[in-house]
Amino acid sequence: MRKGFKFSPPQVLVMGFAIIILAGAFLLMLPISSATGESLPFIDAFFTATSATCVTGLVVRDTGVYFSTFGQVVIMLLIQVGGIGFMTMATLFSLVFKRKISLKDRLLLQEAMNQNTMEGIVRLIRKVLLYSVVIESCSALIFAIRLAFDMPLGRALYFGIFHAVSFFNNAGFDLFGDYRSLTSYVADPVMNLVSMFLIVSGGLGFIVLSDLIELRRRRKMSLHSKVVLSMTGSLIVIGALVIFIFEFSNSKTLEPLSWSGKIWGSLFQSVTPRTAGANSLDIGALRQASQFFIIILMFIGASPSSTGGGIKTTTFTILVGAVFSMIRGRSDLVLFRYRLAEERIFKAVTITMLSLFLVIFVAMLLSTTEDASFLSILFEATSAFGTVGLTMGLTGKLTVMGKVIISLTMFAGRLGPLTLAYALGPKKEKELYRHPEGKMIIG
């Protein structure tokens, strides 16, 4: 660790995120960042910057009310940097300066993007940026047109840009005020469709998106993309059904809505745990069964190399697949006619267990510092770990210790428990060379 201060890629990643968060917190503490000109206490600025950089969306101050336009733009930039990725930015930086991407950068990126092979990383980065700009711009425009019916055009455009950035990066921040998020638009087709499109496409991961766009040329989809698309689809459909059934007769959520409103509400609340964090129903008013179900969806989260968090859809697929293989007495885990390497299964298990231990540990810590029902504490811990941003209402009531715990959890959740363990853990033991095997990405 000493020779020339060499840091491992995970360590650089951890430090980079930490620096961005601290810089963001500093900016948010400036009087110019608040609407009233007062200075935000450090803990709240730190919490907000962490939440934005880790694209979570848990807020201790009402984004649309407390912050000035300057403060809101800082938050939006933190989201963009933290979401589309600190790593791609760093690499872009070296591209701009005409330097070749070094091996170290590539390894770093490999870590950040969870890519198994190093080839095509540069191409991937260009795509990342192109896609994000195109998708965000188009969505911002549609949002603006729709919102222009409810507010002045300039404000509608500003709202359009902010929410396109926030939702595509699965950040969950919103400007609607009074912690309302999208509840005023629960039955609105345009807002629902565009928001869900942003959330889902941001959560699929860039590899799947590039796979989808090149589908016509290649005529073949990778195993990874097949798994991500089918699992994402299944989770959304199953989630919407479960929420629809549980909430159908709940007078505080679906019951007063029309049939189409009920369907939009169920769909949106099924999509948002993937790990967007916007909500169109009052999460605190849902039934306990729905809330617990959303905890599970949040824990599963989005897909690898995406703007979302959680243990990831691929990891969950392996877990479910392993169970079915065992019951059927098969010794291999087979998905779409591909056998999965044992090493991948091992990694899926490790990530799940580490994540579970982390969420449980955080929930237990919080239950000693916060005075709230256990379900809302578990919800908050999972939301922070999965960088989701949904809350049953606890965030606003957090103690200072609670804010620190949740901030660290968001940080651990965004980097991934495995990256963090690599960065903080003991030096790796000597390992034999392993052939690059298995094309599916986990975690």
Next chain:
Amino acid sequence: MRKGFKFSPPQVLVMGFAIIILAGAFLLMLPISSATGESLPFIDAFFTATSATCVTGLVVRDTGVYFSTFGQVVIMLLIQVGGIGFMTMATLFSLVFKRKISLKDRLLLQEAMNQNTMEGIVRLIRKVLLYSVVIESCSALIFAIRLAFDMPLGRALYFGIFHAVSFFNNAGFDLFGDYRSLTSYVADPVMNLVSMFLIVSGGLGFIVLSDLIELRRRRKMSLHSKVVLSMTGSLIVIGALVIFIFEFSNSKTLEPLSWSGKIWGSLFQSVTPRTAGANSLDIGALRQASQFFIIILMFIGASPSSTGGGIKTTTFTILVGAVFSMIRGRSDLVLFRYRLAEERIFKAVTITMLSLFLVIFVAMLLSTTEDASFLSILFEATSAFGTVGLTMGLTGKLTVMGKVIISLTMFAGRLGPLTLAYALGPKKEKELYRHPEGKMIIG
């Protein structure tokens, strides 16, 4: 499935348990079983018989108050049959009739005891019975002597026998009345020591016990026993520490007790989730953090081929070990200098995931049928699955649907989700021969 009505070992196991439970329920419905001479409704009789046969200890009727001595003896016999094992009884039966143990019986036992090799099964059964009789008798005697200070001698002897049987089989039933369990003896050294000895020795599993007794002759302990003993010890110590810290200042639990009372209370509440179900503190009065911690301990449960439930200490060891291996960059999971076969890791993961899915599913179902806090529902579901018998107070308030759900969960938990999946699932697909590998027992 048709030719000569052949059933697979798991199917015979499931049916055997079901028959014993129904017979028990019938006996408990007889007027002679109740103290007042009234007839117990079927659902309550079914619940009690399931709880006894699955050695759980969740009760909808106060065992010491509602039931007559006849009823209590029925419960005690169900505990003994369900605990020391339906399977050993069945094999004993064929021994008594001088028939050799058939291959089918052996396979059945292999399933029930989770043994990897078939040899020494007969020897194991003899030991099972000898040990249980010796341990239960000695403990019953000590209990009787201690209790003779508080009640007439005959009653003390009866109590001694009942509680020795209940605690060694990790059944959690008690006769103290008013759902008090051992709360009156929280600081009593004799009651604590004997109860914990019964619970822990019953929960270690007969393989470990026989290993321990033959230690002097063999001078070597199996990997399985080393893992079970070290994990059981660690869990008890860590559990007691956590409960001690969380409850130290809780005026409803440890705070009013003396120092020795605090230590006994912490130790006992750490031992009982392994999956005994007796309690010396009011579980409903514990802090949320302690309650959630106990949920985790209950989920882990006891050791394989024991009278306890849960995913088992060996399974948990593999999960923790896999995480550490991954972080250290090792490709093999090594415990006590033995490499673990991948197949074993695979099985550990499957059992954990199936169990987790089951507990979550049950908790979600219960949260639609019961009107209670989510933590108490999760506690109840885990307690039933792990055949623990602890409750935060929900059992007495269960709806009829809730009773049915909990009964089925206890049943699934006692048989193990994997056995149940084998029994109910589709026929096994053709499998290649596998060399017997790995001496550690999981699940």
